[in-house]
Amino acid sequence: MRLFDLTGRIAVVTGARRGIGLAMASALAQAGADIVGVSAQLEESGSEVERQVRAAGRQFTALRADLADRVAVRDLARTLTGLGPIDVLVNNGGTIARTPAAEHADETWDHVLEVNLTSQFVLSRELGRQMVARGHGKIIFTASLLSFQGGINVPGYTASKSAIAGLTKALANEWAARGVNVNAVAPGYIATDNTRALRDDQDRSRSILERIPAGRWGRPDDLAGATVFLASNASDYVNGVVLPVDGGWLGR
Template identity: 45%
Template sequence: MLHGRDAEALARETDALTADGASVSSAAFDVTEEDAVEHGVARVLERVGAIDVLVNNAGVQSRAPFTEFPTAEWHRLVATNLTSAFLVSRAVARGMQQRGRGKIIHIGSVQFMLGRPGITPYAATKGGIAMLTRGMCADLGPSGIQVNAIAPGYFATDLTAPLVADPDFSDWVERRTPAGRWGRVDELIGAAVFLSSRASDFVNGQVLTVDGGMTAVV
């Protein structure tokens, strides 16, 4: 089941995956709005039945010096990066509790433990994701639910394209990362599969960092 708030983009991705032979459904709703989440999750449950694995992957970035950071942008980052994970997880976890099993995976960032100039609000939301993960583990673990997070390092994506194209920043990433390069999106797949599978049944409340070694060195 794919989710997004851009119905046209969602339809394109659904068609592409279907063409590759996957069985795919989709649902479009705004994960930052409580009513939209409650109704959206209810519709998903009606269409596909129980949700066994939830991946919370909504996220945005905004850069500005701390003293000039717009309040509206702060609220947008918190709503998209953190509140959405709370709202969707709460709606989905109810059914998981009833069944006594389920996997919830948040997508965080190495910024939950590393700060950089100009992205303080973003880092704060990712710190919130780390503690949301641990708090949900405490609440939901007794019901047989595992809640973990993946914290990517610097990956080449549409969102980071301007940074990848910046020679100075790319040079910094490559020098700062023991792997010596930006990550590839497909290198996150293994972590997601592990945390979605029975192999992680005794892994709970953890933040799995996938960063080419960046957070392991100084």
């Protein structure tokens, strides 16, 4: 099981305060990694993610950053590179705006793309540069089912998540031979705050459940195994993959 052992490694998880990011950070800590959690509203101390990481016996560092603010993201990148060698970068922080395309304002589009795509490229570029220089590192993006499909009333989100799938492959093509693995997980319909509107819509929720072979909404913890796998030595020959964790949705 040493293939999955992350003892002695440092993992950065953006969007770590709740939901999928919280589950990812907790799973990495249980596998042995110390965690740097990033979120716009992350408490300096006493957060749930800190509690779970420390319960696993690992160290936790909390950083605040607004991923919609390009200057803040660059400052975050400088702070992270100053913390020492970062072994794992989980680009999970994201946002969604549900508006029909004909009403999708420029400002909404720009905000979603800045958070979901541009900030993640900047962080990957800056931390990836150091990983390439060391000859080792893992970068994991949170993609989406909408990296494969079009969705409804979420044009900006779909565009950003489709781009994340492409960015995953582009970076893998450049960095695989340099010892840096770049991959993504694509969560299915997971019960988080981002999907509350869908779950509260009885008709929409029913139609979604009818499409999922597993017969249930996913839970954030369902992403734990895939995250640890892609962060560990077990995935050393896995490059440019977008791994669905979707209860079988895409297979349907």
